[in-house]
Amino acid sequence: MKIIAIMGNIRENSQTKKIIQMFQVELERYKQIDFKYIELRKMNLQLCRGCALCLxxxxxxxxxxxDYNIILDKIKHADGIILATPNYALQVTHLLKNYLDRSAYIMHRPIFFGKVFTSIVAQGAYGGESINKYLDSVSSMIGGVVxxxxxxxxxEGSAYNNRNVWSDLETNRVENSIKRLARKFIKQLYGNRYPKPTLFKLLIFRFARGSHKYSKCDNRDNKYFKERGWFHSEYYYDTKINIFKWAFGMLIDIYQKQKNK
Ligand SMILES: Cc1cc2nc3c(=O)[nH]c(=O)nc-3n(C[C@H](O)[C@H](O)[C@H](O)COP(=O)(O)O)c2cc1C
Incomplete structure (x- = not known):
């Protein structure tokens, strides 16, 4: 099983990296895995210019x-992906944000179905959970199972002064969170990687495809949806949805058709 951690840390002596290394050790306890790191700070990545040609x-x-495509290829070949970053001013670091900006077209034309994503944020005090929320929604929109x-x-004290030796109590606390995440991550990796969509995911899919189906301009997203048969499928991939969700999907389709008449 191939796992890749996309690392947004800026510093070499990084607490984020230390935490991801602990996560790696946990995963290796369960199964034979091939774990790789991509430290964005070591890659040649220019800033998104906002030309929107990709979109x-x-x-x-x-x-x-x-190096953008080198990283993308590694993600394409992985089964599990961890987006890791320190909390910088209540957000991901500029390195990870730039990589995600450059990948915004994948949110329009998702490709990562069947891949399991999670996020790990290291912080000094406050705000990380909303960063997880952000990263998890991006992962979901690019097709991942999250x-x-x-x-x-x-x-305390390790955030800024490079105190890399943690007490046993501190290590235990961190390890417990990491262990819980590792258990869930492995379970999903070896479980059903094409789950039935939630109502929310179904809604996003039906609205997206409706907007492309009835769009007046022939852009790349339209073609992408059309070529994949998404204008007529229940969802992005083959899956059985229950009658309630089916009816819900139909209602959205009818609403979109009426709106665009
Ligand atoms: C510029 C900067 C901004 C930061 N902003 C926050 C923040 O908003 N909330 C927080 O809890 N920690 C914040 N921190 C602390 C880092 O998240 C914390 O030190 C983290 O462990 C750093 O990870 P690293 O060692 O991988 O760089 C900030 C640190 C820096 C350098």
Whole structure:
């Protein structure tokens, strides 16, 4: 099983990295896994210029020639992906944000079905949970199956002064959260990676496809949805949905059709 951690840490001596290493050890306790790190700070990644060529005409037209696709390929070949970052001013670091901005087209044209995502945030004190929420929604929109991420408040004093040795009590506290996440992550990796959509996910899919189906302009998203047969399918992938969800989906389809008459 291939796991990859996309690391947004800025510093070499990073608490985030230390936590991800603990997560790796936990996962390896369960199963044979191949765990790789991508530290964005070591990659050549230029800043998104906001030209929107990727969104409107296709990602291959991105004017930036750098390591973006190397990272994307590694994610494509992984089964499980961890988005990891320190909390910087209540958000991900600029390194991870830039990578996600550059990947915004995948939120329009999702590709990561069958891959399990989670997020881990390291922080000094406050605000990490909303970063998990943000990362988990991005992961879901790009197609991933998401295990709700966690925030670890690092032991006092270790955030800024590189105190890398934690007391046993501190280590235990962190390990307990990491263990719970590892258990869920492994279970999902070896379980059903194409789960039935929740009502919310079904709603997002039906609204997205409706907006493309009835759109007046012939952009890349339309073609993408059309080529995959998504204008007529129940969901992005083959799955059985119950009668209640089926009816709910039909209502959204009818509403969209009426609205665009
Ligand atoms: C510029 C900057 C902004 C930060 N903002 C927050 C914050 O909003 N909330 C918080 O709890 N910790 C904040 N921290 C603390 C870091 O999240 C914490 O030190 C984390 O462990 C750093 O991870 P790293 O060692 O991987 O860099 C901030 C640290 C820096 C350097």
């Amino acid at each position: 409107e005409r296709g990602e291959e037209l991105c004017p930036l020639k750098d 295990i709700k991420g966690i925030t670890i408040t690092v032991p």
